[in-house]
Amino acid sequence: MTKRKLSGGEPAPAKESEAAEAQEQEEQEEQEEEFAPGPIDINPLQFLIAPTDLSKFSSEFWEKKPLHIPADEERKGFFDGLFNFDELARTSDALEAGVLLLMDQDPGPKGDALSLEDDVNDQMCREIGPLMFGRDVVAMRYIDGKRETISGDFADSDTLRSLHESAGATLQLHQPQRFINGLWRLVAALETQVGCLVGCNAYITPKNGQGLAPHHDDVELFVCQTQGSKQWRLYKPVDGFELPSKCSGDLPQEGLGEPLLEVMMKPGDVLYIPRGTVHQAEAQEEGSCHLTISTFQQWTWGSLAGQLIKTASASQGGSPACALPLELRKGLPLGFVFKHGFQAELQATDAAAAAAAARPDAASLASGLRALADQLDKAPVELLTSAVDDLSLDFLLHRIPPHPCQVPDQGEEPTLDDAIACRGKNLFRLVPFEAPEGGMSDDEEEDEEDDEEEEGDKKTALVKLVTCLGNSRFKHMISTDKDDEEDEEDDEEHDQDHAHGMCGIPGCDGSDSDDEGEEEDEEEEEAKDDKKVDKKAAEEEKPVAKGKKGGKKADEEEGKEEEGGDEPEIMEVDVEGEGDDDDDDEGEDGGDSDSEEEEDEEDEEELQGPIFPAIFAPALLEVLSSSLERPLPVKKLKVPGGDPEEQLRLALILHEYGFVSTVPADKVVAEPSPEPKGKAKGKGKAKEEAKEEVKKEEVKVESGKKGKKGGKEEVKEAAKEGEKGGKGGKAKEAAAAKEEAKEKVGGSPPAKKAKKGGK
Known part of the structure; x- marks a missing residue:
């Protein structure tokens, strides 16, 4: 806020001070409101189509016919003004100024008047650079039945304004969720709900303008009007x-027939368009801004079938039920390619002859597909599991990370007396993991051999817990250009196709001296070597979590682990290789050599996460099923052997990687007593139950925490943990247990549940 300057140390008037405080309070409330989870975070599909019921929409409209949903107050408040030309120009200016500032160059008049705030920040500038035509922005217009695309280089605000106002071009911004927080929330929530990628485009159309020719898309569309109005006309496929699997391209007007639906879109309106439905739209006198939210691209049964065949083809050494049937594993006939195809079809005397030549081989393929179908009927789990896991990993790898308001704070590191809760539904996935050849160090291979001697084959099976929390919001749904790969192979020519200073390749920072770049490379290499040495020394002193570490208290944990003694079982496998922690930046800054660049590229295409022996899978699944409303006590983690140190170790790893939040012991809600069957029980029976409850609580011996209902074995383990932790004598715990039991008998209300908080 700009404050009035006062001369001679004159104090600010009381009214001005009060106004400043009121404005600060208002800004704080607005920020809290922005980060408070709402309908778009909880049920975004229902938010888009309200008041239509989601079940009705799914059965009557989804993939069947279009639906126009007029604005309600909540949706109008969200979309009205969410995106327009001013927002596009502001984003362009801020990114341009930010890039120049990061390059230590004079930003000029624009930069002097701008600050990198809100949703435009340094990280975005580094990963995106200035907006560019083609990758970020497209300018187009549709006049007299022909569409024209206007090309350019940097999409600065002056150029965008000229194209929009003077040339009458529609401006299309790709994936605006990279820049606008409200769209980030909506897209992230939709991906969590529908379970596949969700993209977005923003369109700014001048008055009476039309940017695109009639066409159909290969995605399910939700058109959301944000400013002005636009006339839409929809036609049958x-x-x-x-439900086509490809876009149509431009379609001639004369072949469309009569519209199925004509509608005037206004701010807050939503229009659902199934894929395959032909559509076109024209802005009205005041111009138009709208968003198209798209999903289900290549997300069909056919896509799954292709993935299933691909996964089954790669299956080796496993169960025959997971592999392709013998009919599809047989080789093609000798000279097969010479008998079929376009040339063979032209050489045939007529269509009947071509069909006769193709029929035997087509029958063989059909027989193989039928055999695959039969195998799928007999062993659905075996065939589907691997294919679905591959699809899910690709989805997790490319989806947008959740908005901060959609995941609760992690809190402090958990102790044995606390509970943990999974930080979000559908954000994490447990998958089988196969250790790559040569992926383990000598010491780790020795540990693995010892494990196999002690526990047989149990330690040979591995699982990996992966997440999208580390994905880049700023790269969401932006494909990597082939030029980028060529630039990595030839550093000298990369300046032509990259934003300066964005990719971390030597010389990209705008410096003129190659020697300086080489010196920086040497310094970075030495720093990496030193870091690896320090890391190796640290690993010799303490066990560490395997995979990519994302914790914020590694140093404190190191001290705790040094006191822990022997290495817990969780930590015995590191298939990611030595030095992985040095590359935790996801390869964003590039590398110093071609080999390192290739390694960084591979790291970017692989979801990071801790790797565990498969015997920990039941405990991990139980954690993934927990929530803030139903947290899981650390002492009840079902680790092999029930060792308290192992339980705490697992909880700390999950917390460090961001998978769980800590629910302090005093916030854990005790499970209510089961409801009595039939009529209310008599006082005498209630007293007997109270005595039994006190006896159970005396044995339980926990440090002030109300645990969930568990079996006798868990109670004994909890008692041992209480003694090891030195958290109090048995008499003191028994007294606390009695008080707790009295509260239950007295009918006092249960403790309040821990509130879900956002960042």
């Missing part, structure tokens, strides 16, 4: 071909 071309030649009755519904």
Whole structure:
């Protein structure tokens, strides 16, 4: 806020001071409101289509027919003004100024008047650079039945304004969720709900303008009007071909027929368009801004079938039920390619002859597919599991990370007396993991051999817990250009195709001296070597979590682990290789050599996460099923052997990687007593139950924490843990247990549940 300057140390008037405080309070309330989870975070599909019920929408409209949903107050408040030309120009200016500032160059008049705030920050500038035509922005117009695309280099605000106002071009911004927090929330929530990628485009159309020719898309569309108005006309699919797997391209107006639906879109309105439905739109007198939210691209049964065949083809050494049937593993006939194809079809005397030549081989393929179908019927789990896991990992790898308001704070590191809760539904996935050859160090291979001697084959099976929390919001749904790969192979020419200073390749910072770049490379290499040495020394002194570490208290944990003694079982496998922690920046800054660049590229294409022996899978699954409303006590983690140190170790690893939040012992809600069957029980029976409850609580011996209902074995383990932790004598714990039991008998209300908090 700009404050009035006062001369001679004159104190600010009381009214001005009060106004400043009121404005600060208002800004704080607005920020809290922005980060408070709302309908778009909890049920975004229902938010888009309200008041239509989601079940009705799914059965009557989804993939079947379009639906216009007029604005309600909540949706109008969210979309009205969410995106317009001013927002696009502000983003362009801020990114341009930010890039120049990061390059230590004079930003000029624009930079002097701008600050990198809100949703435009340094990280975005480094990963995106200035907006560029083609990758970020497209300018187009549709006049007299022809569409024209206007090309350019940098999409600065002056150029965008000229194209929009003077040339009458529609401006299309790709994936605006990278820049606008409200869209980030909506897209992230939709991906969590629908379970596949969700993209977005923003369109700014001048008055009476039309940017695109009639066409159909290969995605399910939700058109959301943010400013002005636009007339939409929708037509039936071309030649009755519904749910196509490819976009149509421009379609001639004369072949469309009569519209199925005509609607005028206004701010807050939503229009659902199934893929395959032909559509076109024209802005009205005041111009138009709208968003198209798209999903289900290549997300069909056919896509799954292709993935299943691919996964089954790669299956080796496993169960025959997971592999392709013998009919599909047989080789093609000799000279197969010479008998079929376009040339063979032209050489055939007529269509009947071509069909006769193709029929035997087509029958063989059909027989193989039927055998695969039969195998799928007999062993659905075996075939589907691997294919679905591959699809899910690709989805997790490319989806947008959740908005901060959609995941609770982690809190402090958990102790044995605390509970833990999974930080979000559908954000994490447990998958099988196969250790790559040569992926373990000598010491780790020796540990693995010892484990196999002690526990047989149990330690040979591995699982990996992966997440999208570390994904880049600023790269969401932006494909990597082939030029980038060529630039990595030839550093000298990369300046032509990269934003300066964005990719971390030597010389990209705008410096003129190659020697300086080489010196920086040497310094970085030496720093990396030193870091590896320090890391190796630290690993010899303490066990560490395997995979990519994302914790914020590694140093404190190191001290605790040094006191812990022997290495727990969780930590005995590191298939990511030595030095992985040095590359925790996801390869964003590039590398100093071609080999390192390739390694960074591989790291970017692999989800990071801790790796565990498969015997920990039940405990991990139980953690993934927990929530803030139903947290899981650390002492009840089902680790092999029930060792308290192992329980705490697992909880700390999950907390460090961001998988769980800590629920302090005093916030854990005790499970209510089971409801009595039939009528209310008599006082005498209640007293007997109270005595039994006190006896159970005396044995339990926990440090002030109300645990969930568990079996006798868990109670004994909890008692041992209480003695090891030195948290109090048995008499003191028994007294606390009695008080707790009295509260239960007295009918006092249960403790309040821990509130879900956002960042």
